[in-house]
Structures are given as C-alpha cells and as structure tokens.
Amino acid sequence: MTEKRKSGFSIAVPALLLCLAFSVCACGKKSADTETVEEQDLIGATTINTLRIAEDGKITEIAVEDYTGSTYKLPEIRQFIREEVDAYNQKKGVDKVSFLQIRDDNGVVKTAISYSDIGAYNDFNQMNVQLAVYSPEAANKVEAEDQEKHKTDATEQKRELSEAELAEAGYDPADLEQEEIKSLVEEKAVSATFTDGSGNTVGADSIDAKQKMMVVTDEKLAVETPDGKLLYTNKHASIKENAAVTDGQGTAIVVLFLGY
Numbered sequence: 001m002t003e004k005r006k007s008g009f010s011i012a013v014p015a016l017l018l019c020l021a022f023s024v025c026a027c028g029k030k031s032a033d034t035e036t037v038e039e040q041d042l043i044g045a046t047t048i049n050t051l052r053i054a055e056d057g058k059i060t061e062i063a064v065e066d067y068t069g070s071t072y073k074l075p076e077i078r079q080f081i082r083e084e085v086d087a088y089n090q091k092k093g094v095d096k097v098s099f100l101q102i103r104d105d106n107g108v109v110k111t112a113i114s115y116s117d118i119g120a121y122n123d124f125n126q127m128n129v130q131l132a133v134y135s136p137e138a139a140n141k142v143e144a145e146d147q148e149k150h151k152t153d154a155t156e157q158k159r160e161l162s163e164a165e166l167a168e169a170g171y172d173p174a175d176l177e178q179e180e181i182k183s184l185v186e187e188k189a190v191s192a193t194f195t196d197g198s199g200n201t202v203g204a205d206s207i208d209a210k211q212k213m214m215v216v217t218d219e220k221l222a223v224e225t226p227d228g229k230l231l232y233t234n235k236h237a238s239i240k241e242n243a244a245v246t247d248g249q250g251t252a253i254v255v256l257f258l259g260y
Contacts, residue, residue: 042101042112050222050243051121053131053215055229055258059115060100068107078102081111088124096120129219134212134255136192139204142216143192143234146251194232194255197239207232211259220248223256231255 043062052060082099089095097120100112115121118131132138192204212231215223222243223230230244236252237244246252 043103043110046110046222048222048245049220050224051129051215052224053256053258055226057117057131057258059118059121061113061115061121063111063113065109066107067109070107072109074102074104074109077109081113085113097124127219128217130214130216132214132216134207134209134214136204136207136209139192139194139207139214139234139253140190142251142253143204144190146236147190150250192234192253194234194253195238196232197230202232207255211257213256213258215244215254215256216251217246218248218251220246222246223254225256225258229257231257 042060046062047064049064050062052062054060078099081102085097085099088097096116098114100114102109102111104110115124118129122128193201194204194207195201222245223237224243227242230239230242232255233239233244233246234253236248236250237246237254239245244254244256246254
C-alpha cells in the first residue's frame with residue numbers, strides 16, 4: 001500500500017481496520033484465518049497490488065498487505081469492508097463496487113474488489129489512475145511532465161544536448177552566455193519511447209492508436225488484461241509474463257488493446 005493511497009473510508013474505526021480499509025485488498029482460497037471458502041479463487045498467486053482490466057473496462061483490484069506479527073480478526077475486516085462498499089453503492093444509487101474475496105496467506109492479507117469502471121475505482125479509493133484512449137500527443141505530454149518532475153536529470157540532458165548542437169554549428173559554448181545559448185539552440189519537443197514484451201523500442205508516434213488504450217499512473221502496481229492485450233510500456237514499467245509492472249519512480253504508461 002503506498003502512502004498516496006487514500007480510502008473513502010472515513011468513519012472512526014480501530015487503527016488496524018482503518019489501515020486495511022486504505023488498501024481495499026484481495027481474496028480467495030481458505031487458510032487457517034479465512035472466513036469462508038469461495039467457489040472461485042480470483043487471487044491466485046498474486047503477490048503485489050494489481051489492477052485487472054477487462055475488455056469492457058471493468059476493474060478488479062487485487063490488493064496485498066503484509067500484516068505479519070499484527071493481531072486482527074479476518075471476519076471483522078471482511079464485515080467492515082462489506083459495510084463500506086454497501087454505503088458507497090447506496091450513496092451513488094447504483095452498485096458500482098462489489099466485494100469479492102478475502103484471504104490470509106500466513107499474515108499477508110489479500111482482498112479482491114470489482115469496480116464498474118476506472119472512475120469508480122478512483123472515487124472509492126481517492127486515487128488517480130487514468131485509463132484513456134491512447135494518443136501520441138497525450139503520451140508525449142506525460143513524458144514532458146515526468147521530465148519536469150525530475151528536473152535535475154532533464155536539465156543535465158538538455159545541457160549536454162545543447163553543447164553538442166552548438167559545437168556542430170561551429171559555436172564554442174565556453175565563449176557564450178546562457179542567454180545566447182538559449183537563443184541559438186532550438187529546444188526539441190519531448191517524445192516518449194516505449195518497449196514491448198520482447199524488448200523492442202518504438203516511439204510514441206510509431207504506435208498505431210486504433211483501438212489502443214493507456215493506463216497512466218504514478219503508483220507501484222501491476223496491470224493485467226486478457227491474454228495478449230498488453231502491448232507497450234514506457235521507461236517506468238515493464239512487461240513481465242502476463243502483467244505490466246510499474247516501478248513507482250515516475251509516471252508509468254502502459255499501452256494495451258481492449259478491442260474484441
């Protein structure tokens with residue numbers, strides 16, 4: 001669970017329950033501390049916070065929290081989350097969120113919750129994970145904003161590029177003032193690059209935008225889709241087996257295909 005994450009849970013509860021509510025976790029098979037046996041295991045071998053995106057845009061969240069050494073009662077946690085889900089749906093006047101499963105794997109608590117769409121997921125958890133139609137312009141904008149957040153690295157890269165361009169044009173950067181350098185060097189537009197599951201790199205403009213979507217997030221998590229639907233990631237994520245895993249060190253973009 002990241003510090004950024006905030007829950008829609010606002011009522012006064014014991015600290016442990018509130019902490020778990022922030023995670024809104026995942027669930028499945030029975031262990032020594034599982035309340036019930038579910039007919040279908042939605043968690044499987046999931047070990048990190050995961051968003052599963054269906055072709056119709058519905059979201060299933062599998063959240064993972066390590067409570068090794070803590071004292072808690074799983075039935076109470078389950079009931080608390082159910083009540084919060086019911087309260088949210090009642091407030092909205094429609095069932096947008098569904099509690100699915102909860103499981104304790106030797107102190108690691110996992111829960112599964114489904115959402116009607118990414119908007120419901122963000123609203124319920126006070127998050128900002130974007131699922132939008134892919135466009136090169138939007139991807140390049142995200143890259144530019146990410147570089148601005150990491151200004152030290154971006155500034156150094158720009159300085160070296162400027163000096164190289166000046167040298168090629170016959171100027172000696174050592175003889176020029178900063179304002180002169182700025183006026184002589186044309187600032188290049190930022191362009192995002194992506195890598196596929198095989199390690200091939202392409203530019204944002206080279207990706208066919210038809211029926212492509214993109215997940216944009218600063219969170220550290222995994223994104224899963226139906227088989228073969230994950231296509232590309234930027235430098236803050238990578239495709240591993242059947243999931244795109246973000247690093248949480250910058251704004252990640254995961255390009256996927258949600259067509260039929």
